Amino acid sequence: MRHRQSGPAAPPARFTGTVHGVPGTGSVSRRTFLIGASSALALTACGGSSSKGSSPGTSASGGSGPGTDAETPGTSSGGAIVLIARFATGTLTTGTQRAPFVLGDVNGLLPLEQTPATLTAKVLDATGATVVPSLTVERHGAALQQPYYPFQLSLQTPGAYELRLASSDATGAIQVSKPADVPIPQVGAALPPEDTPTTAAARGVNPICTRQPACSLHKVTLRQALATGKPVAYLIGTPAYCQTGICGPVLDLLLAESKLRPNFSMVHAEVYTDDTINTPSPAVTNYHMSFEPCLFVANAKGVMTARLDSIWDAGELSKALDTAL
Secondary structure, eight states: OOOOOSSOOOOOOEEEOOOTTOTTOOEEEHHHHHHTTOOHHHHHHHTTOOOTTOOOOOOOOSSSOTTSTTOOOOOOGGGSOEEEEOSOTTOEESEEEEEEEEEEETTEEOOGGGSOSEEEEEEEETTSOEEEEEEEEEOBOTTTTOOBEEEEEEEOSOEEEEEEESSSSOEEEEEEEOGGGOOSOOTTSBOOOOOOOOSSOOTTOBSSOOSSSOOSOOSSOHHHHHTTTSOEEEEEOOTTTOTTSOHHHHHHHHHHHHHHOTTSEEEEEOSBSBTTOOSBOHHHHHTTOSSOOEEEEEOTTSBEEEEEESOOOHHHHHHHHHTTO
8 A cells, every 4th residue: 555665664653742733642653644634545546456345434524633544535425426635634724725635436536537627516614504605626636647626715714614516415524723723834924944854964864865766855954945045845745655655746746846946945855764664754743744745835035825735736836836936
């Protein structure tokens, strides 16, 4: 199931540490951390297998911490089509937020040819009242072979919501929190400087890049990048150990953009300290991450202008980088 490129086989293990902002959660397993914003159903597709006849699960309706096994897809009557959140519970706040979903059924994720070009949905609050009558989003991710739909939400009141498709009764749960209750760096705030590993100073992380060959985005630390006076793109992800198979492709997309945007300073940081993948790196713990990959974009003043969680394609990446100019 694990997308893996190099290094010795690792035994099952756990890393401990508080999932910040989630009461009652003291540790996160390696598996659930790497799942990030996807569900067990999504993972059956990434490994090329499926669990035919199994139940698609029930909708996660708040209450569960980010990156936990409780993050399961929403259900539809009869188990026909399900909406699967590709964002971690507990990461969305009031205001404008990006909430990517994918489509699946009991056999796994739907392939590109079985997904519509657009999805239209409405948003209901916890009482069942409609708060957003209609939202339409175009399909993304064709080049990634993982079609997804990044809904743009603007919800001003914290609480539990439901995204319901117009074309079926498939639903997806959305939990919106106060910005102060979500410690992951958010758009509009300063991007916190970090002494990320570089080719000159690994800072206890080995390897500093699990891409084969290693990428070129480890020349300067994030702190140094923020001091250049250039816009900054900062990616946290592990190409070799990403369970959903997205970290490698999105890193390649960023590398392609780095050649087109010399006015940017771009940095990549790995998720684990070594090939045993037992201990999260400081990049993860200092940013309170419970999922990956994640891209942070900041302008020349170091203020975040965009954040992409879990899955994105070349089009979304380009638009996110443009926000910093």
